[in-house]
Amino acid sequence: MSIPMIRLDHMSHIYEDAEGQEVYALKDISLQIEPGEFVAIIGTNGSGKSTLAKHFNVLLTPTEGTCKVCGMRTDDLDNLWKIRQQVGMVFQNPDNQIVAAIVEEDVAFGPENLGVPPDEIKHRVSDALKRVNMTIYAKHGPHLLSGGQKQRVAIAGILAMQSQCIVLDEPTAMLDPIGRREVMDTIRQLNAEGITVIIITHFMEEAVQTGRVIVIQNGELKMDGTPRSVFTKVDALKSMGLDVPAASELAFKLREKGIPLPGNIITKEELGDALCQLG
Amino acid sequence: MLTDITLGQYFPGNSFLHHLDPRAKIIGTMMFIVAIFFADSLLAYSIVTAFVVLNFIISRLPAKLILKSLRPLWIIIVFTMGVHIFTTPGDVVWQYGILHVTREGIYQGSRMTGRLIYLIVFSSLLTYTTSPIVLTDGIEHLLNPFRRIGVPAHELAMMMTIALRFIPTLLEETDRIMKAQTARGANFTSGSLWQRGKNMIPLLVPLFVSAFRRADDLATAMEARCYRGGEGRTRMNELSYTYRDGIAMTAVLLVTVVLATLRWLV
Amino acid sequence: MSIRLEQVMYTYGMGTPFEKTALNETNIEIHEGEFIGIIGHTGSGKSTFVQLLNGLLHPTQGTVTVDGIDVGLKTKAAMDMRHKVGMVFQYPEYQLFEETIARDIAFGPRNFGLSEAEIDERVREAMDFVGLDYQTYAERSPFRLSGGQMRRVAIAGVIAIHPEYLILDEPSAGLDPAGRREIFSGIQRWHEEKNITVILVSHNMEDISRMAGRLIVLSQGDIILDGEPLDIFSTQQETLRSAGVAVPPVTEVLQYLQARGFHLNDRVHTMDEAISSLYHCLRGMPHAH
Numbered sequence: 001m002s003i004p005m006i007r008l009d010h011m012s013h014i015y016e017d018a019e020g021q022e023v024y025a026l027k028d029i030s031l032q033i034e035p036g037e038f039v040a041i042i043g044t045n046g047s048g049k050s051t052l053a054k055h056f057n058v059l060l061t062p063t064e065g066t067c068k069v070c071g072m073r074t075d076d077l078d079n080l081w082k083i084r085q086q087v088g089m090v091f092q093n094p095d096n097q098i099v100a101a102i103v104e105e106d107v108a109f110g111p112e113n114l115g116v117p118p119d120e121i122k123h124r125v126s127d128a129l130k131r132v133n134m135t136i137y138a139k140h141g142p143h144l145l146s147g148g149q150k151q152r153v154a155i156a157g158i159l160a161m162q163s164q165c166i167v168l169d170e171p172t173a174m175l176d177p178i179g180r181r182e183v184m185d186t187i188r189q190l191n192a193e194g195i196t197v198i199i200i201t202h203f204m205e206e207a208v209q210t211g212r213v214i215v216i217q218n219g220e221l222k223m224d225g226t227p228r229s230v231f232t233k234v235d236a237l238k239s240m241g242l243d244v245p246a247a248s249e250l251a252f253k254l255r256e257k258g259i260p261l262p263g264n265i266i267t268k269e270e271l272g273d274a275l276c277q278l279g
Numbered sequence: 280m281l282t283d284i285t286l287g288q289y290f291p292g293n294s295f296l297h298h299l300d301p302r303a304k305i306i307g308t309m310m311f312i313v314a315i316f317f318a319d320s321l322l323a324y325s326i327v328t329a330f331v332v333l334n335f336i337i338s339r340l341p342a343k344l345i346l347k348s349l350r351p352l353w354i355i356i357v358f359t360m361g362v363h364i365f366t367t368p369g370d371v372v373w374q375y376g377i378l379h380v381t382r383e384g385i386y387q388g389s390r391m392t393g394r395l396i397y398l399i400v401f402s403s404l405l406t407y408t409t410s411p412i413v414l415t416d417g418i419e420h421l422l423n424p425f426r427r428i429g430v431p432a433h434e435l436a437m438m439m440t441i442a443l444r445f446i447p448t449l450l451e452e453t454d455r456i457m458k459a460q461t462a463r464g465a466n467f468t469s470g471s472l473w474q475r476g477k478n479m480i481p482l483l484v485p486l487f488v489s490a491f492r493r494a495d496d497l498a499t500a501m502e503a504r505c506y507r508g509g510e511g512r513t514r515m516n517e518l519s520y521t522y523r524d525g526i527a528m529t530a531v532l533l534v535t536v537v538l539a540t541l542r543w544l545v
Numbered sequence: 546m547s548i549r550l551e552q553v554m555y556t557y558g559m560g561t562p563f564e565k566t567a568l569n570e571t572n573i574e575i576h577e578g579e580f581i582g583i584i585g586h587t588g589s590g591k592s593t594f595v596q597l598l599n600g601l602l603h604p605t606q607g608t609v610t611v612d613g614i615d616v617g618l619k620t621k622a623a624m625d626m627r628h629k630v631g632m633v634f635q636y637p638e639y640q641l642f643e644e645t646i647a648r649d650i651a652f653g654p655r656n657f658g659l660s661e662a663e664i665d666e667r668v669r670e671a672m673d674f675v676g677l678d679y680q681t682y683a684e685r686s687p688f689r690l691s692g693g694q695m696r697r698v699a700i701a702g703v704i705a706i707h708p709e710y711l712i713l714d715e716p717s718a719g720l721d722p723a724g725r726r727e728i729f730s731g732i733q734r735w736h737e738e739k740n741i742t743v744i745l746v747s748h749n750m751e752d753i754s755r756m757a758g759r760l761i762v763l764s765q766g767d768i769i770l771d772g773e774p775l776d777i778f779s780t781q782q783e784t785l786r787s788a789g790v791a792v793p794p795v796t797e798v799l800q801y802l803q804a805r806g807f808h809l810n811d812r813v814h815t816m817d818e819a820i821s822s823l824y825h826c827l828r829g830m831p832h833a834h
Contacts, residue, residue: 018689044721045693057503081505089503092719096496101412101444108515113505121515143447146587157504173719176587177748178789202721205794241723246794246816253820259827268798272805278827458601459640462632463702464656481652484642488688
């Protein structure tokens with residue numbers, strides 16, 4: 001058995017609000033993510049999904065229970081830098097995570113912090129930029145790039161640290177549809193190369209592209225399964241204030257109206273196939 | 280538009296000067312600036328002029344940049360000239376009321392203004408041919424020996440790097456907030472000085488809030504990327520001296536020695 | 546009553562090496578009471594376009610008139626006219642600056658010289674509009690609110706000016722479905738009750754097909770499509786794709802089913818209409834039941 005990439009055991013995160021009341025941002029969450037998985041975490045604003053993601057990279061530590069990354073406990077300070085090297089994070093605002101005024105310098109930032117020798121850094125930087133398809137922008141200033149390109153630079157910065165896992169906290173929220181597609185294409189390809197990808201998003205069409213969907217609501221884990229098993233629970237998702245892919249919703253509503261469709265439709269192709277079999 | 284301002288005034292190029300090590304350029308520039316103050320004869324000024332012109336030719340930058348570098352400081356140049364012309368005692372060549380111009384004044388004024396112009400032009404050559412990042416790197420390296428006496432060389436350099444990185448972003452943000460408040464009837468361009476100052480609040484508060492938010496985000500992002508200060512950190516582009524730097528330093532040294540000799544020994 | 550662009554062109558950084566034309570020569574009229582959706586990817590010229598509408602940018606060429614008055618002029622009439630066009634920028638919460646919510650919302654009305662009594666009335670009305678209780682929130686600091694609430698305060702600050710034309714740039718960016726609904730239900734109500742013109746810039750095609758009566762598509766500084774949204778969605782898919790924009794998700798599913806031989810109507814505004822379109826199509830089929 002390989003070591004799980006991430007393992008949470010009855011993990012809670014409690015903070016004090018303005019009135020000094022203890023509030024559970026996350027409550028009793030247990031889950032395990034294996035190396036190579038492609039996971040989406042969805043939930044409404046304020047559901048706790050970003051708080052959850054920050055635990056994977058030790059930007060936060062559990063108040064109760066444990067969080068282990070590659071078998072290392074995140075509350076043990078000795079593990080801090082090893083974990084951060086293993087798990088890279090991409091944040092929502094592409095402007096606020098680029099450190100250097102030249103793309104390749106920014107990609108080099110992580111490995112420089114890790115003390116990697118200069119020649120090795122150069123090699124890693126050019127390799128990372130190639131993998132996110134940004135090689136021709138190596139010498140550009142980041143303020144001249146589009147949002148999607150900036151996020152790809154941020155991803156390259158993590159690849160250059162040779163992280164095994166990338167956690168993306170709403171990486172596409174501030175992007176236009178083209179930028180969104182660029183980012184999704186890039187992370188899908190990286191996942192195919194074996195990197196564990198965890199994406200927090202509120203775009204359902206992005207969650208559908210993953211292999212596993214985790215639903216967080218009021219700090220609690222509400223659903224965890226394949227996109228198919230999650231997105232066919234149309235009523236439950238709607239009552240949590242979440243969207244579902246258009247094809248799932250159409251299929252669900254037609255079944256309510258008495259059309260005998262199977263209960264596992266989440267894509268337009270599946271809906272088309274099922275409707276053809278009716279006719 | 281605010282975002283049109285080019286920063287650091289770096290003009291990318293491929294000349295001999297562009298390829299010099301930043302440390303050599305910084306030290307060379309400082310040395311030459313000192314040398315400029317040695318000059319006090321016509322011959323010495325000719326040498327200085329020749330050296331500045333030669334460097335501009337080597338840099339392959341358009342000549343109009345010389346004027347561009349002087350433009351922001353023309354008031355100081357004119358002021359310097361004026362002060363010397365009108366206040367130096369000596370042979371009066373022209374008089375009007377209490378104002379009088381002396382031969383010595385003209386001489387002294389031209390000398391001081393000349394030095395000032397050469398100083399500005401030559402140091403702009405440094406920023407024109409060196410990217411801000413490389414310049415920062417050079418400064419960090421030059422400050423490194425002073426770390427033992429408590430100069431935070433790495434931190435200073437990191438601060439400069441981040442400032443350079445965020446200036447375009449914050450300019451864009453300023454433009455946006457200004458427009459948003461203008462759309463709500465704010466007026467940034469007219470009224471008394473006091474009124475105008477007060478009118479800046481709707482711009483400055485959101486700008487500061489935003490800058491702090493960005494700083495907070497950036498700190499988190501840097502931590503997530505294993506940043507823990509300068510200790511144990513390596514650099515992708517290490518600085519290294521080449522034969523070019525040797526040539527450049529020798530040239531500057533030579534000029535300095537010649538100017539010093541002209542001043543004190545001839 | 547309308548906003549009119551005549552031979553308008555806009556170029557950034559005229560006379561510098563960074564010169565770039567953001568909007569090519571454009572002629573267009575926006576009528577009173579319209580609900581217009583504007584789409585186009587980043588760099589298509591859409592933000593330049595909307596900023597020209599209320600004089601935040603002055604055209605390099607041509608004229609922009611609001612209700613017949615040239616907003617590019619420096620006359621009193623032109624300045625007053627500009628207040629008729631309200632603009633909600635993207636992430637408007639980042640422009641809040643006052644100590645209390647009420648004072649922030651009052652900023653616009655105060656600048657436009659209303660009396661204290663009028664200002665107070667406007668603030669109450671605007672807070673009601675965005676669903677923030679006056680008693681609870683008026684004296685609170687806007688910086689202690691959640692992101693969605695801050696967004697609503699910022700929108701209230703523009704509403705309080707009583708614009709006749711309201712421009713919104715991605716007002717729902719970063720909000721979940723519930724937050725999106727809250728913002729839009731207010732705007733729709735305002736549009737219907739007061740007959741104000743709404744110009745909505747958005748990447749969310751679903752929002753546009755649900756609310757807009759007219760759609761303008763920009764690409765590389767040109768208006769490439771201008772018409773009824775459902776017409777555009779059902780006949781201009783290729784043009785839309787080449788401009789880097791997509792049809793609404795529901796429409797996409799229906800169009801896919803059409804391509805597979807189902808005879809159904811893809812001209813739907815909402816999910817409910819899509820379901821009934823599909824349901825009727827299936828009922829018409831011989832073996833469906």
